Amino acid sequence: MIKYNLHTHSFYCGHGKGTMEEYARAGFENGLEILGFSEHLPFPDGRLSSSRMDYSEKKDYERDVLVEKERYEGKMKVCLSWECDYFPDMDGYYQQLKEETDYLIVGTHFLQKDGGYQSLFSSKYKLTKEDLKCYADSTIKAISSGYFDFLAHPDVFFLNYENFDSEAKAVSIAILDAAEDVGIPIEANGNGLVRPSRFPRPGYPLLEFWQLARERKITFVRNTDAHVVENLTKSIPMLEEFASRVGIKYAYPVSFNPLSFKTE
Numbered sequence: 001m002i003k004y005n006l007h008t009h010s011f012y013c014g015h016g017k018g019t020m021e022e023y024a025r026a027g028f029e030n031g032l033e034i035l036g037f038s039e040h041l042p043f044p045d046g047r048l049s050s051s052r053m054d055y056s057e058k059k060d061y062e063r064d065v066l067v068e069k070e071r072y073e074g075k076m077k078v079c080l081s082w083e084c085d086y087f088p089d090m091d092g093y094y095q096q097l098k099e100e101t102d103y104l105i106v107g108t109h110f111l112q113k114d115g116g117y118q119s120l121f122s123s124k125y126k127l128t129k130e131d132l133k134c135y136a137d138s139t140i141k142a143i144s145s146g147y148f149d150f151l152a153h154p155d156v157f158f159l160n161y162e163n164f165d166s167e168a169k170a171v172s173i174a175i176l177d178a179a180e181d182v183g184i185p186i187e188a189n190g191n192g193l194v195r196p197s198r199f200p201r202p203g204y205p206l207l208e209f210w211q212l213a214r215e216r217k218i219t220f221v222r223n224t225d226a227h228v229v230e231n232l233t234k235s236i237p238m239l240e241e242f243a244s245r246v247g248i249k250y251a252y253p254v255s256f257n258p259l260s261f262k263t264e
């Protein structure tokens with residue numbers, strides 16, 4: 001299996017560290033054959049600006065990735081991507097990005113509620129049963145839009161929702177059914193295995209969610225979602241161990257723009 005990571009952040013997002021040059025060097029030294037940079041997408045109107053680069057930095061980020069792409073030409077494939085939050089009023093923007101990048105990731109990071117945004121990652125917030133429905137609705141809308149190549153951390157809501165109760169199971173099934181219908185791959189995310197958890201289990205990926213996923217015809221990918229250079233490949237063995245516990249096999253990328261995967 002090709003050693004790859006398609007989901008990588010950097011200092012650009014403001015809550016990550018490390019330059020593209022540092023990640024690319026670490027990736028190459030750790031034997032990655034494919035390294036994809038996927039910063040949180042900035043929006044021209046500045047929405048969600050507290051969790052990402054300013055829109056004015058978009059070109060700098062793209063240039064930094066292209067420098068590494070050239071540096072490792074023939075040795076390691078370096079890809080340009082974005083991790084996108086989905087807003088239906090931005091359809092033209094995603095269409096443009098599809099043409100500028102190797103692939104696009106989608107992930108839900110915020111709940112739109114009370115006229116504002118609630119982060120799913122806040123350590124001060126526990127999700128309610130209503131929030132779960134809101135998460136599932138926006139995630140299903142996002143994957144059904146057709147702009148994105150895979151869904152990042154589909155089970156991220158378990159970071160701040162403790163039990164796999166009937167509500168959690170129902171929204172898990174809704175998301176997985178939609179992913180199967182749409183034909184979009186889903187990601188087992190290594191950042192959830194290395195980040196602190198408020199529960200006596202990793203925040204995500206959640207075993208019960210992936211046991212349901214295993215029963216469906218869905219392509220599974222695994223990425224580290226590194227926000228610091230030391231984590232670029234650190235969670236890969238943990239993700240492999242997770243897959244054998246669930247009883248699934250991950251796919252690996254075989255072509256870009258459009259991104260396609262193969263499972264051995």
Ligand SMILES: [Zn+2]
Nearest residue numbers: 083107109152
């Ligand atoms: Zn994410």
Ligand SMILES: [Zn+2]
Nearest residue numbers: 007009083225
């Ligand atoms: Zn990410």
